[in-house]
Amino acid sequence: MPSTSARLLAPAVAVGLLVVGGCADSGTSAPAATAEGGVPLVAEGTLTLCTNPPYEPFEFAGEDGEVQGLDIDVVEEVATDLGVDLSVVISPFEGIQSGQDLDTEKCDVVASAITITDERAAKIDFSEPYFDADQGLLVPQGSGLSDVDSLEGATIGVQQATTGETWAQENELEVVQFEDLGLQVAALETGQVDAVVNDVAVLGPFVAEGYEVAANFSTGEQYGLGVRKGNVELLEAVDATLDRIREDGTYDAIYTEWVGVSPAEG
Template sequence: MRHHLPAAALAAAALLALSACSGSGDDTAAAADGELALVTPGTLTVCTNPPFEPFEFEDENGEIVGLDIDITREVAEDLGLELEVVVSPFDTLESGASLNTGACDISASGLTITDERAAKFDFSQPYFDADQGLLVAAGSGIDDVDSLAGKKIAVQMATTGETWVEEQGLTPVQFEDLGLQIQALQTGQVDAVVNDIAVLGAFVSEGLEVTSTFPTGEQYGLGVKKGNTALLEAVDATLERIHEDGTYDAIYTERIGTAPLAD
């Protein structure tokens, strides 16, 4: 546990050095010479796209919370920074635009690590294993790929779920976020919803059920602008720490409802 803290401390020191020598406030440029670049000095700004419960969603007080927010708050605390959460369209996250335009320092929104995305921004080490799931009306009889033939399938645009549906030769209907997917299923606009299995459990009520899981070997990572190596190293150091000291297990259990499977 303790041997990971110096990495975070060094990154924090790099932040202080950068803040001391930068009076222009232009921290949206790429980091130079390994220094930690931040959009706003003293703040770790995180872009996310709710609703995507339990990873990011609005609680009863109107605050954005969830597993991704819990993890990025740990990063901020290790660096001695405040955390600011910015709601952004998912396509700006998966394309890297949110990072490259200086909207935020980290993209955290259940982002599956892919080669295409990794060409646009850097990923942290994986922090969550994810497969695709199938949510349908109870008693629909839709429970596998074959039974989806000819059906309208709600997908979240620019996600790996959309890619999976297209690869099966099925008919995807795009929606901007998970909430709109669920609404379309409840109102009969579509026959099924495909999205990450971990987020579908919250909707297994009022006549909806998860009938299948499609293993894809997907893993989530946090996104950082290319060139900001000090921040990426700090993120990875925090991920290693929280896995070793039990913090990750506690966050996972609270948000997912079960303890993570042992490696």
């Protein structure tokens, strides 16, 4: 497992064809480029994805510096079905979950372990859910922090604009915002915060670094892929791919590779 500093990435990384379409002034007009079946894209021959690493196992830098993970592999399947290459653009999570990146045609699809919520669904169109998720508590081993009551008076690191932040605020915890998971864990390492709250599926890799996942808070959350509001053609293509990879076993293989267990065991 790489150190926290090794997870920090450059502003943009591309997978496959290194082509990213220029951003439009607004999201009111559909992109001119198209893929198979007339699906509109921001760049010819390329499905452009916005994501926000480091967020292992969903999106993070591999040894070669390129972004990899469960989300990347799932969207790669969408690109394959469309007959195009995949280009990955790193973007702040706020621009992803707010729909701004899609509206400005920075990308065609967003995938960054995005929990489906009514507020987000008002700004972006979500695919079918593809991953079930809960919130988790990451703390130094032996900290004694293990539930909501024990967190009273503690400082909790949360990721900005995430459901983990919302959960902590709803439980009236003292929070400090960070832009990404890597910065959260760095703050925990330096003692800036006492604990970190984020999706439990991404906290496991840090156990080997002297931390423990001390609690799992069941929230019933589900992740979805997002497209620009009204981009019906692309949304239908994404859902068709999700249906295919569930039926032919591809999703189970992707899940097992990155999570370490099969979906049935997870």
